[in-house]
Structure formats: C-alpha cells, structure tokens
Amino acid sequence: MLEIKHLYKRYGRFLALNDMNLHVEQGELFGFVGSNGAGKTTTMRICVGLLEATSGEVYIGGQDVLQSRKAMSERIGYVPDFFGVYNSFSALEYLEFFASAYGIYGDEAKNLCLDLLKLVKLSDKANADVNGLSRGMKQRMCLARALVHNPDILFLDEPASGLDPKARFELKEILKNLSSMGKTIVISSHILPELAEMCTSVGIIDRGHMVLKGTIDEIHRAAALSSPLLITVAEEGVDDTFAFLQEIPNVHKVTAQGNRLSVVYDGNREDETALLKQMVNRDLPVYSFNRQEGSLESLFMQIVGKNKKPSGKGGQR
C-alpha cells in the first residue's frame, strides 16, 4: 500500500531523512517510532504531499505520490500533530466544510458527517463549539475530518500526545476499529510501548533512517533477545564458565555476581540452544540458563543509543 524508496530530505545543512525505506501492506496498522526530530513528521508530510522531498520515491497503491499529488489527495487522510480548528464552528459545520472541500455538499454531506461523528463517538457533540471540546474530542474530530473522503490510507502524526489515558484508550479503540475496516493506518509516536499495544507492525526510525522494522511479535522477540542471558552455575564452575564464555564470538560482555553470570549475547534461540549444549558438553555445571525479560523501552533506547555513537558521520552535516 505504502512504499517509500530512498527518501532523502535536507533542511539546509541538516539531513532530516537519510535513505528512508519503508513498506506498509494494505490493512496494516503501522507504528512509526522515533525520538523527537528523528524524521517522523518529515516523512509523513512528504507522504501527504505537504513537503518537498530532496530525492526519493513514495508510492501509495502503486502510484507515485510525489509526481501527482492531486490525484493522491483522494486516497490519503492526514491528521497533523496540531488540531487546526476554526473558532466559532460547530463540530458538524467543521466536518461539513471539509466534506465540501472534497466536493460533497448538502444533505449528503450532513449525513456523512453525522455518521463520522458517530464513528468517533462524538454524536452528542455535533452542535458543540469546536473550541469547547476537550483535547481527546478534538483529536477524534480531526480523525473524523481525515475520514471525510473515505481514504485508503491514514497518516496520524502523534495522535496520542497530550491525551489522558481514557482519551488514549478511546482513540486506540477507534483506530483498531478503522483498521479492521481495512484501512491502512500509519501512526507516529515517540513511545514504543504505546504503539505496541495497537499496531500490527512497528518501525523504529532514528536520525532519518529506518533502523528496525517488524511485526509486533518480532519486536517483542527482539526486545527479549536484546536483554542479557542469565546463567547460573555451581560455585566451583564460575571461573571455567567465565573463561569459556569469553571465547564465544557472539558474547560481547560477561559480568559475574557470585555464581550468576550475566551475558550480553548476540544470537537467536537456536544459537542459545547451541551455546547451552556446548556448555553441557564441556561439563560446566549449569543450574539455569534463561533470557532476562526484555522491555520495549529498553530495546528502543538500546537501538537509538547504539546509533548515536558514530554521530560524527551521520545526521548532521
């Protein structure tokens, strides 16, 4: 549905997007995670045709967005990270205006807008002044606004920021609902766990580059694998085990606390099994062998932190 190829964007000397690549399937609820300034908003604005890309290609449903923006406006719904509402408009009037901007007028527009308000659970606020709505309600109204023309793909820029848990939950429910209707949704946030709760797949972006992308399960697994191995051995075997582990190429760091060894290890489940087998074969007295529970937050920090180090070369130029 959405395909981004080699997208670059520079602001003067600052390289905001650096060879951005992304592929989102039809019907996916894709989460875009990155710290502030990582390039999430820039990517979205280029996708919806609000920003010039320095170079690269963006395809939505096989059509190049950057080459024919007008044709694409029908297929794209965009909710920016600000509300952009008109004072002294009611929720219904606000939606009707955007319906007319897509060429829908009169009773047809009114019915459509009422349906949309129902969809975002704002039916009772149809005639309320837009300015008097709470943040969560405004956010939902903006979502309804982006749905006026029944787009195939929705871009939501940090929709949950500044919302209280209840509003966040409601928004999440609506998004899941939309996703089940077959809409492709791209949603950005700087909080990975928040997205992990609702998205089908997640991409982590750091300094304009997609550093990790996968389904939620894969991300969870990656999170699990990112945490150290915990190996407990018999007291007398600590030194031997330590020496053995030091020689394993995938092992980056071993620390020992009494007979508990914490091993920073690169490898998947099979590698772990192999490692355990090797240890048993060497008659190392292994009591227990397991992965520490990994958190998404630490995974995110690890990925973003890791890429920060060679910063002399990337990002800012």
Add this chain to the structure above:
Amino acid sequence: MKKTIIKNAVLRKDMLLDMKKPKVAVIMLLFNVLLGLVSLPFLGSTLLLAEGYSYGAADLSYRTMINMFLVLVWLETIAIFFLTPALTAGCVSIEKERQTMDVLLTTRMSTWQIILGKYFSSIMLVIMLLISGLPVMSLVFIYGGVSLWQLFLILLVLIATTMFLASFGVFFSALVKNTIVSVILTYIFLGVLLSATFSVSLFGIGIMENIRDTLEWEYNITTNINGDGFIFALWLNPFVTIFDSTAQIFGYGDEYLTINGMVTLGEEGVFYSMTEKNIFLNLWSLCSVIVQLLIAFLLLRWSAHLIKPVKRKPKKFKSNLNGVKRSNKAPVANKEATTEAMPRTVAAAEPVAAPVSLNKPEPVAKAVPKDETVAEPIEAVMAKEETTSEAVSDASVPDKDTDSDAGNEQ
C-alpha cells in the same frame, strides 16, 4: 436536497465564519453613518435653496446633488482603500497561523481554488459594504441629477478597484506567514503604488523631454521622441481611474477635468503627441480597469503558486546526490539488491544488533550473526566497527574487574 450555489468550499466556509462575527455589522453601521452624516449638509442646502424658491430667489441646481454624490463616491473610495488591505491581507496567513492551511492543502482543493475562495470571501465584505451604501447614495435620486445607470457604472468601477487592491492583500498574505506583517506590507505597497505611478509617469515624461531637448539644442538633431506613453503608468493607479470615471460620467463642472481633457487640452506642447481622439485616453477608465484586473489575476495565480507545498518534483533516486555523503555509497554499490531488500521483515529471531543491517542488501543476516563479516557498505561497516570496538573495549575492562572480584570472592 439542498441546492448548493457556492461550490468553492473555502468561500462558503469563510462567508459562514464572517457572518458569525459582529465585525461586519459594526463596520457596515459605521460606514453608513459616515455616509449619511456627509450627505446631510448637501441635502440640507438643497432644501434651503428649494425653500428660497418660494421667495422667487432660488438657485436650485442639480449640481449640488451631483457634488454630494461625488463626495460620497470619494468617501467610498477612501474607505475601500483603507479597508480592503485590512480585510484581505490576513486571509491566507490566518490559515497558516491557525495551522489549518496544511489540512486544506491535503484536500482535493487546488491551491488556485483555495486562493480564489479566500479572495472572493474577503472582497465580498467590501462589496457588501458598497451595496449597503447604496440607499444613502440613492438620496441623490430625490432631486435627480444622477441616473440609475450612472450609479451602476460607478459601483462597477468601485468593485473593480476593490478587486485590484484586494489582490495585493491576498498576495502578501500568501507570501508571508504573519498576518500583521502582511497587513503592513500591503499598506506600504499600496501607498508606494499610488505615489510611484505618479512619479514614474512624470519622471518618464520629463526625462524623455530632456533627451529630446538635449538632442535638439546640443546636437542639432530634431527628433520626435517623447515620453508621453509614460502617462499610462497611471493606469495602475485606482484613484486616477475613479477620478477619470467620475469625471467622464458626471464631470467636475469643467470639461477639462477628465484625464483625456487634462492631457490633451492642457498646456500646449506637453503631450503634443497625443490628441483628443487618442483611444487610450478616451477609454482611460475602461483600459485601466482591464489592466488592473489583469494584474489582480496574475497576482492571484502567483499567490496560488506561493502556497503550493510541493513546487518541484523530487529527483528519482540518484547516486550523485550532492552532499549526501553518509550512505550514498550503500544504495549505489548494491542498487539492484536494495530495491528488493527493503526492511519488509525482520528475520524472526534476529539478534538486536543485526537489524541495523536490515536495510542493507543482506536479507540473510541470520546466517551471519557477527555484523562485521557481512559484506556491507563501507560507511556502515566503519560505523559499526566503531561501535563494536567500543563495545569490546567497554566489555574488556569490567571483565577484568569482575574476574578479579570473582577471584576474591572465592
């Protein structure tokens, strides 16, 4: 089903929003009070004169009513001149300030439609003001002197003037982000326009005349060059347009006081190349209105271009992108591979360090758990080597500590 007369969404929206504000009604009220107050003395004097008739000494003249009408027209002109920038110069920038512009730009509306909607919704206010002044203007019909047709013509000229002035407001509000800056720029520019048209035409005529005289007296060359054409710079001046049209329609009590009259019947030898029959002078008002509307149109087109978010299409991916040095090597070296090997999937149980290599053309990173061994683009490898060497050095130091700790414990 309701019938939709106005199809332009922005125009509908802005008119609806404007009508919700008391601003319009207040301006209209003040405007009409002013017109009324100004017309009363004229009406009064006419009444007094008419009263004098019963004593056989009346000098009742249509001219009084026409003069009243002219004063009203000029009042309206001044009102247009001061109100139009204020009402138009914020129309686009306010959308930018409210951050609604982005949303508007993602809709099906083209930038041209948005600009047109903005333009007409803001001049609609001024036009409504002009129309609201019609009853006061119609006082002139009590005694006559001005026909309905003449009133209509003048209204058209005033509307054309509004359209011309408003296009500058729209243009500046599309140009800058801030409404106040836009309003100030519009006023300054219109002020400059009004004075510059005069100075350009006078300066041009004077310079050309000097050249001719110099050639004639210094070099004995008699030429026919003249700068009379510079007079048409005044076509851009709406005040001159209104002056000419009022003079054409009603006269200022003297036939010389049209542009044509002033140019051709004035002092001998100034505009000797132009005769009374010059069509551009005769049709001064019409020509200048056409030119002004043309300029307004071009300015609006330009504004539509200004608010277009994506003006040029991006280059398709190319290797020699100036200055993008970091990873331009990567996609080039493996161009064919990269297009296919986008990060569609994370190999199920990949180590966390490996995903960095996911964007690289080696989808089988699983087989090579050590990143350094993957045939990667130079830059990326260098970056990673740095990290890994750092990690190793990080690891090696505490290792010894823990080692000795462990030893001590034992």
